[in-house]
Amino acid sequence: MKKEPVAEILKANPWFASLSSPHFEKMVEIATEMSWPAGQIIFREGQQGNYMYLIIEGQVALDIYAPNRGRLTILTLGPNEVFGWSAVVPYTQMRTAAARTIKPTRAIALDSAALRAACKADHELGYLVYRRLTNIIAGRLTATRLQLLDVYGDGTGD
Amino acid sequence: MYAPQTTTMAPEPMMPFPALITDIKEEAPGVTTYALEFEDTAVRQSFTFQPGQFNMLYLPGIGEAAISISSDPGQPETLLHTIRVAGNVTQAIARLDVGDVIGLRGPYGSAWPLAHARGLDIIMVAGGIGLPPLRPAIYHIIHHRQEYGQVTVLVGAREPADLMFPGEYDAWREQGIEVLPTVDRADDSWEGRVGVVPMLFYSLRPDPRKTMIFTCGPEIMMRFVVYEALARRVPKERIYLSLERNMKCAIGFCGHCQFGPTFLCKEGPVLSYNQIEPFFSVEEF
């Protein structure tokens, strides 16, 4: 019943808009719009992943809980960014961090099982989806390296 | 025949002018802003600078350090210098009080290409104490807001307490400048963004036909800003960086600040990426 707005929302995204008509329709079929108030846990670390999300508006934090240190925010994400990609990566399918809204957030949720099935059934689509995922993951890897480097330090450990 | 044994001398260009510290403000742990005014009225009134330029700050008996000007170019009689304690000179400056006098000469170096950027969108990317050299450009844009398109300031720091000038972000936003701060690390008392600055490009949709990038911060950060900007098809000649090297004389005589063919004190510190591309990723260059 919310399919019309979902199609409109996806059209506004350059990657979805670049898909062929059958591929785009497949995406619309497995997409749902979701929204959360600020401070809501969207998923927790270790849970089975059901959805991958594209943020429309708002802000989401990815947290890892460390004993004695509490909840550590690894990364925050905003409009046009994707989170929950671990749900479509065959290796884990399990949440490797918790997702929590910092601001009221609206997102498109893609059903991860349906997305994996669609990619398996149509390798052309699978290629496009996983190519996009590769870019996203590569960006995260770069970001993680830069965080590890602690670029604001002067190299002396201060 | 009259035969002078000696020659005459012009004034030494490296001579500083005494300047009074009129205000001191702690910005973040280890980072302090000093307001300086030349003691000599004529020097004070004739001094002008462009956003991105730097001065040499001198303490007799200690030495000199190149510090970028972080204040409003429209108010050049009081010059702000935002300093992180790093070496001998900055450590000694940290011990000074309001009313103390410091040696000052400048301004030196190149400026952010604000005239070139007219009519364009500007994305400024600042990491750590990379924001102070960009702040004069932000003030300039605020004074001439209608001349520029969308202006976005991405600000990164290690932790929330390290963010530069956070008290001014709302005032900048009121002038139609988008300010996106992010930190590498935070506990959950921080409600802003977490992640390295270059990642903020993922939430932007810059129009490569009319976007200019100004970046200043740790060199690794700037490299990745360049990569993200190039990946979004922003042309090399519209990506500007402010580089840091050892500077001793600031007038191209001492050779320390060379970066390939460039003297960063003269042609730099602000350079376009296409000027430095062949050398930017060469190790130990």
Place this chain on the structure above:
Amino acid sequence: MTPHIPPLNAHVVIDKPALQTLFDALQTAGYTLIGPTIREEAIVYDEIGRIEELPIGWTDEQGPGHYRLHERGDGRYFAYVVGPHSWKKYLYPARLTLFRTRRQDKSFTVETGEEPPPKYAFIGARGCELAAIAVQDRVFLEGPIQAATYKARREHAFLLAVNCTEPGETCFCVSMNSGPRCESGFDLALTELDDVFLLQVGSQIGAEMLAGSGWRPAGAFELSHARRLLAEAETQMGRTLETRDLPNLLYDNLDHPRWDEVAERCLSCMNCTMVCPTCFCADITDVSDLSGENTARVRVWDSCFNPDFSYVHGGNLRPSIRARYRQWLTHKLASWIDQFGTSGCVGCGRCITWCPVGIDLTEEVAAIRGEG
């Protein structure tokens, strides 16, 4: 009485002992004479007054990491090449006070650093050395800001140049187009013949200094003799450097394995930069008295081989010798051209001779060119 002086650009000859009249004239005109003389088994530049102080009858045998003086057994005045000193020692002193500050309450006053320098007359500058002075002129005088201390020394300096007729083993001025003939930038240019000095008059003051020398116009025999000597000298270069497209060659090979090889030999001792007549890098440091009231701001020669040279907070940007040698050579032969419109190398060979391990930049360039 109008003194008897030769016209500008004239070629004249004087008897060799009459060189003293030129020295005397220069001293009378207020010049401090600096010329070649033997100190500690080397021909160096120092203050002189008499022609007997010149290295008459001596020559220098040079090679990579090798320098020896020999008696020639003749009375030649200028039959040596160049030694460890260059004129930059006087035009751009190794240690110089730029200004002084005196603390007064919370403030301080700033005063000029030194007395105005003497007027120098440089005796025996070779073509490569005139070229080196011209290079430093570009660095210190032809940019947006002039170096006052250099200008004060340079603008009144008298140059008695000497055409080089016996190039050394490490010379390659022909490759760098800076010699052996002195083409310009001198007051007088001397060519030593068997019994006389042939002098070319390069300036009015040069002409005036010859007033008491008993000069006479050069004859065809003397002129052709000098031409022949210089033509022979051109063929006697101990080294060559192929300069074709040199900047791009180096810029395109910043990661060439040859840098690693040369770094294994290089001691990063800075000798090459100290003896180089064009190297101008300097540090600027403070020297205070015990009270801390008075401070001198002092410029001292520095070197890109000094590990601290590239220090920024947190560390040195060129920690390896590989990076420092690469910086030196690419600056000297490539980026110098971008910066100043001229090569930083004049082919004098000092960096080869005075390198304790005999590193030869002409060999390094040839190796990077693939001709090693």
